[in-house]
Amino acid sequence: MQLEMGTFPVASIEFAEETAWDDGNLRINREELLGLILRQGDLEWADIDITSPGDSVRLVNLKDLYEIKSKVDGPGTVYPGVFGRSVETVGQGRTHRMGGVAVGLLVDDEHLTAGERAWPHEGGNQKKSEQSRTHARFIDMSGPGNLSPYNSLNLLCLTIYAPADLNHEDRYTALRTAVLRVIDRLAETIADQTAPESEVFNTDVENPDLPGYVFIPHLASGEWQAEAGPRSNFGAAIYGQTRLSSPWMLYPTEMMDGAVMGTYMLGRPASWQLSNSPIVAELSRRHGKTCNFLGCLIQRTNWTTQPEKEMAAERAALMAKRLGAAGAIVTTDLRGQRFLETALTVQACERQGIATILLTEEEDNEFGTAPPLLVSFPEVTSIVSSGTGGVEEPFPAVERVIGSRDPSDEWLQELPAIHGSYGSSYLADYYGFGYNSFEDF
Amino acid sequence: MIPFAAKAGRIVRGMRVEHVCGDPNLSEENDARLARRIVDTALRALQTEVDGPTVFDPAEETASAT
Amino acid sequence: MTDGLKVVHYLNQFFGGIGGEEHANTPFQVKIGPVGPGNALQQILGDRAEVVATFICGDNYFVEEAASGARDASAALEEIKPDVVIAGPAFDAGRYGVAAAQMCIIAKSAGIPAVTAMHPDNVGYTTLRSDLVCLPTGTRASEMQDALSRMADLALRLGNGEQLGPASKEGYLPTGLRKAIVREKPAWERAIDMLEARVADEDYSSEVLIQQYETVPPPMPVADLSSITLGLVTSGGLVPRGNPDRQMSGNAQQAFKYSIEGITELALDEWESVHGGFNTKYLNTKNPNYVLPLPVLRQLEDAGVIGSIYPNFFSTVGNGTAVTNAKRMGAEIAREFKDAGVTAALLVAT
Numbered sequence: 001m002q003l004e005m006g007t008f009p010v011a012s013i014e015f016a017e018e019t020a021w022d023d024g025n026l027r028i029n030r031e032e033l034l035g036l037i038l039r040q041g042d043l044e045w046a047d048i049d050i051t052s053p054g055d056s057v058r059l060v061n062l063k064d065l066y067e068i069k070s071k072v073d074g075p076g077t078v079y080p081g082v083f084g085r086s087v088e089t090v091g092q093g094r095t096h097r098m099g100g101v102a103v104g105l106l107v108d109d110e111h112l113t114a115g116e117r118a119w120p121h122e123g124g125n126q127k128k129s130e131q132s133r134t135h136a137r138f139i140d141m142s143g144p145g146n147l148s149p150y151n152s153l154n155l156l157c158l159t160i161y162a163p164a165d166l167n168h169e170d171r172y173t174a175l176r177t178a179v180l181r182v183i184d185r186l187a188e189t190i191a192d193q194t195a196p197e198s199e200v201f202n203t204d205v206e207n208p209d210l211p212g213y214v215f216i217p218h219l220a221s222g223e224w225q226a227e228a229g230p231r232s233n234f235g236a237a238i239y240g241q242t243r244l245s246s247p248w249m250l251y252p253t254e255m256m257d258g259a260v261m262g263t264y265m266l267g268r269p270a271s272w273q274l275s276n277s278p279i280v281a282e283l284s285r286r287h288g289k290t291c292n293f294l295g296c297l298i299q300r301t302n303w304t305t306q307p308e309k310e311m312a313a314e315r316a317a318l319m320a321k322r323l324g325a326a327g328a329i330v331t332t333d334l335r336g337q338r339f340l341e342t343a344l345t346v347q348a349c350e351r352q353g354i355a356t357i358l359l360t361e362e363e364d365n366e367f368g369t370a371p372p373l374l375v376s377f378p379e380v381t382s383i384v385s386s387g388t389g390g391v392e393e394p395f396p397a398v399e400r401v402i403g404s405r406d407p408s409d410e411w412l413q414e415l416p417a418i419h420g421s422y423g424s425s426y427l428a429d430y431y432g433f434g435y436n437s438f439e440d441f
Numbered sequence: 442m443i444p445f446a447a448k449a450g451r452i453v454r455g456m457r458v459e460h461v462c463g464d465p466n467l468s469e470e471n472d473a474r475l476a477r478r479i480v481d482t483a484l485r486a487l488q489t490e491v492d493g494p495t496v497f498d499p500a501e502e503t504a505s506a507t
Numbered sequence: 508m509t510d511g512l513k514v515v516h517y518l519n520q521f522f523g524g525i526g527g528e529e530h531a532n533t534p535f536q537v538k539i540g541p542v543g544p545g546n547a548l549q550q551i552l553g554d555r556a557e558v559v560a561t562f563i564c565g566d567n568y569f570v571e572e573a574a575s576g577a578r579d580a581s582a583a584l585e586e587i588k589p590d591v592v593i594a595g596p597a598f599d600a601g602r603y604g605v606a607a608a609q610m611c612i613i614a615k616s617a618g619i620p621a622v623t624a625m626h627p628d629n630v631g632y633t634t635l636r637s638d639l640v641c642l643p644t645g646t647r648a649s650e651m652q653d654a655l656s657r658m659a660d661l662a663l664r665l666g667n668g669e670q671l672g673p674a675s676k677e678g679y680l681p682t683g684l685r686k687a688i689v690r691e692k693p694a695w696e697r698a699i700d701m702l703e704a705r706v707a708d709e710d711y712s713s714e715v716l717i718q719q720y721e722t723v724p725p726p727m728p729v730a731d732l733s734s735i736t737l738g739l740v741t742s743g744g745l746v747p748r749g750n751p752d753r754q755m756s757g758n759a760q761q762a763f764k765y766s767i768e769g770i771t772e773l774a775l776d777e778w779e780s781v782h783g784g785f786n787t788k789y790l791n792t793k794n795p796n797y798v799l800p801l802p803v804l805r806q807l808e809d810a811g812v813i814g815s816i817y818p819n820f821f822s823t824v825g826n827g828t829a830v831t832n833a834k835r836m837g838a839e840i841a842r843e844f845k846d847a848g849v850t851a852a853l854l855v856a857t
Contacts (some may be wrong), residue, residue, distance in 0.1 A: 004773040071725030091637035103543045145588035148693065221681045224786050246814065290703065304457045304785070336784055337458070355705040359698045362715060368637050370830035376718040382701055383715040386694045392687060422827035423757050437714060439673040439688045450725025458857050459742070461796035465789050480853075484664070484812070487729045487851050493515045495725075505774040 002202040003253035005193025006093040007070075010101035011410045013050045013154050021189045026101060028186075030154065037158060037178040044159035046178070049402040052439035053151045057120065057141040058395075058411055060403035061159070063264045064105045065272035066179060069097035070187035071257070078187075079258040079271075081240025082356035093255035099197070101154045102272045103186070104289045105179045106403035109162035116168065117169065122343035131338045136426045138420055141356050141397045145426060148433035149273070157402045158182060169228050172264070176233070201284045202255050202291045211326040214251075215279055216344045216349075217431075218317055220263065220334045221245075221300045226435050236263045236333070237271065238298050248298040248317045249323070252284045263333060268428040270333070270379070277431050279329055279359075292327055294323040299336040299345060309341045317348035327355045335361070336424050339374050359384045359432050364421035372438065390420025442496050451486040452496045463490060512556040512666040515587060516545045517594035517610045518641060519603045519847065523563030531602070532570075535579035537587075544651055544784055551659045555811030556666065560587050562610070566602035567832030569609065576606075580613050591666035596624035596654040597631060599646040604631025612638050620665035624654045640665065641680045670709045675712055724731040729851050737813050738844045738852035739820040743790065743798025744775070746822060756783030757826035764843075768818040782857060784826035797857045817849050824855065 009024055016027035030048050037046040051057045068119030069078050074093015081087040101397055107116045140146055141155075158179060163171055219236035221244045230243035236261050238248050255275060262270025280296065287293040299316050303309045320328055328349050332342035342358070349356040362372040362385045372385070395415040401407040418426045429436065455461035456475070463476045482499040489497075520530040522543050541558040549558045571578040584592070592614040594607035608631040611621035615638060624642035625632055632641050640661060644654045657678060664671065672689070674681045678826055679687060690697065697714075704711035729735055740762070748752050752763045767773075773795040780790040780798065781806045799820060807813045821840045826832075844852060 094657045217647045229569065260524040275528070277695070279698065282695070282699055286699075304459060306454070326705045329698050329702055355702065357698050357702045357705070359694055362685075363682075364829070365685040366829055366831050368682060372685055372715050373718065378717060381713060381717060382705060382711065383713045384694050384701060385714040387687060390687075421758075425569075429694065430697055433695055435689050435691070437690045437694065438686055439714070440675065440716065441671075441673055441684045441686050455855070457752065459787070460789045460794075461855050461857060462800040462803075463791050463797045464796065465797075466573060475802045477806075480707050480800050480807065483853055484732060484807070488730045491723070491725045505553075 001091050001204070001253050002397065003074075003091055003132060003256060004198060004200050006094060006096045006097065006190075006276065007099040007197040008193070008195055008197070009099045009197065009219075013101065013156055015050070016225055019189060021098065023132060026098065026156075026186075028190075032190050033158075033182050033185065036181040037160060037211060040174050040178055040182070042163040042174050043160055043178060044163065047155040047159045047405075049143050049159065050155070050403060051156045053141055054145060056397045056399040057140045058401050059104065059106060059139045059141065059155075059157065060137050060401060060407065061106045061108055061110075061409055062104050062139055062269055063107050063323045064100045064179075064262055065269040065274050066105070066183055067097055067102060067258070067275050068183050068186045069095055069331055071311070072096050072190055076257070078125055079092075079183075081259075083173055083238055083240070084263060085179065085180075085240070087239050087253065087337065089409055090257035090259055091251045095257055096195060097194070098186070098190065101156065102184055102244060103179060104155050104157045105175065105268070106157055106159040107162050107175055108159060108403065110404070111164060112162055116171075116330065117162075119241045121441060137428065138395075138415070140187055140395055140398065142398075144391050144393050145395045147427055148429070148438070149276075159403050159405070161405050164320050169226070169233055172234050181224060183322060188285065201256065203252055203284055203287045203295075205294075206288055207292070210288070210292045213283055213327045213329070214294050214297055214320045214323060214325045215277075215283065215329050216297045216299055216320070216345060217260075217274070217331045218299045218301045218333060218338065218345065219260070221302045223284045225303060226302060234264070237261045244300050246312065247300070247319055249319060250296045252280045252293055252296055255280050260298055264425065268333065268430065271421045273431045273433065279331075283329075284305075292324075292326055294314055299341075300339040301332075301334075303341065304308065309344055312341065313344035313348040317352045317354065320354055321352045321393050325354050327357070329357045329359060330347050331359050331430055331432070333428070334387075335363070335374065343373070343375050343377055343380055347377045347379040348379060350381075355382070357382045357384060359386065361386050361389055361420075361425075361428060361430070362438055364419065365438070372388040384432065385437045386432055387438055388420025389416050389425030390429050391426045392417050392419065403420070450494060451477065451489070453483045453486055454495060454496060454498045454500075475499075475503050512590040512663065513587040513588070513660065514552065514556050515543060515560050515562060515592045516548060516549075516558050517562045517564075517592060517607060518543060518545065518608060518732070519597075519600070519812045522837070523561065525563065525565075528604055530728060531565045531567040532689075533563070534568050535562065535564040535576050537562055537583050547652060548655045548659060551656050552584070552663070553814075553827060555558040555663055556590075558660075560683075564606065566600070566606050569572060571601055571605035571642045573609070577609070577613050581617060584614060586619050590661045592619055592621035593658050593662050594623040596642075596651065596658065597629060597642050598644050598648060598650070599626040599629055601630045603774060604629035605635070607631055608635040608639055608641070613694055620662075622658050622665060624658050624663045632680055635836065636680065637683050640671065642678060643680050646794070650833035656705075658667065676753045679751055681716065707820065709717065711785060719791045732813055735814045735851055736817050736849045737804070737849070738817040738840075738849040739799060739804070739838060739853040740852060740855075741799045741820065742820050743778040743792075743855060743857045744787070744822065744824040745795055746781055747780055748777055748779050750779070750781055754781050754822070755824060756781050757824060757828065759824045759828045760832055762840055765800060766819050767816070768824070769802070771805045772796055773799060782826060783822045784824070785857060798857060800855070804853075817847060818845065
């Protein structure tokens, strides 16, 4: 599979009469894009804001980030399979993308219950129980909270007031399709232009003697929590599939075309991160030179019995082995029992003789009294830590808040430091964009 | 979740996280039987000498005498 | 006389030249200047530091007569006022390792930095590591020179008031404490580098080391179930409907105690689960007993198979609960059970 990726860098974004990309400047007709969002009758209020790294801006309610791109040649559509989009296999032909920019989906949903906001929980009692765990609702564009990748992206923020009277699936669909309409429209502006930067990715195996590598990201499935079960639209999806399934083998270029979309959770927007994974990009670049990048094995987590977890781990390892992998890089997302499943995959791969690197967050060390990982098998020997997700100094007061229809003044104030621990962190770095880590003393 | 990492001495394999001691997909009668078998396994574990972490499986439990 | 630092060296009865195992009860004593391997240590230190005194103590004495050993050591430190204490190296001698570690801890609480060295499996390190600067050694006394040399380097720096960097950089064994750092390359790049190093069979350093979890020796089995009281614990987050005690859905601080006296099953309209880590619909709409199998236990109690069931059960949640809190809760529950004569317990884990 060969994909030519044309990049249109964006150095600045501004509101203007027309929507166009022109030599690094992205102009947005605000009314036009608002119209696209509000076309969906259930959405009653939306707003569009622009921000860049260094701005004294605090984003609240950021649920996901997306890249602006489209297929200009070759089969399929970017972000295939979600919300009725074509499921035709992507990763070939030519794709045009805007670089240095992302579209944020900020959902003002404070008027909804905890259960309605995030992972649905039929019959559950999260409304009544004390919510002791709070992932940060905000991301700062300057100061100690301006972390990768937000410190290198201009953001076009779509704030949408969450419709209250819909069921969970319909609400989620309304929000997500609104963003996709905006992305498709913006991508039109670069479809017929010549890309200033262009790169060809081809991971066909020419030299079989090079060591084979696979990338194995673990994505939690909300299947057991969603009303619609395996057919739910909610959460991380591969070609639109959210269900608990055996691992999916994707070509790296399929991921680059957005075949894998992210989780929709505070502190861990992932669609942009997955389609811009630097691991996928770099291994693709080294393909044919120092390695063969054999593929991306997308593993689902949230199996609820031990035998299922063990079997899923084994399937991923055997798939990697059959492809000829000598090495693997494994990532995880939500912690808890899902991390156990990730560790089981690492163990299974090592037992197949595959040198496996685990890139993961770590747990709160509790001043040296608690272990850094929830579980630890002897085979899990090679770990890269992206830290605990905390920021140990206060977040300075800001001048502007984006992401709420009627933002509370509290958001403008200085906010206390966030000590990273399970269930309470600022920003989860699942895919290794950042430099924060921990070390033994 | 079987605590691989935890070093509890006696571990009994339950059903699923959401219903450890039973299975709502079974008939009431079979569900109760399953619960009984799991508890019997636990009692057997309490009466068994172990050197280190040991998993006891209700699937190996023979029908209870009472 | 040097301008350098004042060092106290701690040795056991063997390295201190008194004798072997039969002298393990030798009481704490102080000698002026270096003794035995302390001479090699002094050579290494040169004029940067002086081994002004050597503390010698029998391994058994220092560990078994801990209070008086500590008292003697503290008094000696008070009198001599060294800049740094060097203890050992203890290699793989367990009691020596513990004694050396304790010596360091005594020094530390007197405000004097200390460094020791022993094999990573030495119980002195594994049980006391959180308070130690401990260098790794092998098991052979033939490594003495190398061990002393490395100890000397760190001792000089500590004695000069320096803060040490991370364990992997400075060469000491991890204490268990991890601190936030900013690395030079982003994590994605470090992951690829680490993979290439492994595949090429080159050296690499994992950023997290394999953990050894505590093993609790399993207690002896129950001899006669029909005479015991069985305690019940659940991590399924069961609470009376309405959650009157406001139990957390995760990151629990406490386990709550609820009475099941006279109750043969947990009624659906009286109990619920507030656990936030799994789908509680079966517990809350069908049967809360799935995480506390009370009906079966009552049947067995009635039939005389189990002596009796303790009238209160303990309920908490996992789901991100801190290890320190979990340990404390466990100890509190165990204490109540023990005091009440409960000799066996069932924990339903979720």
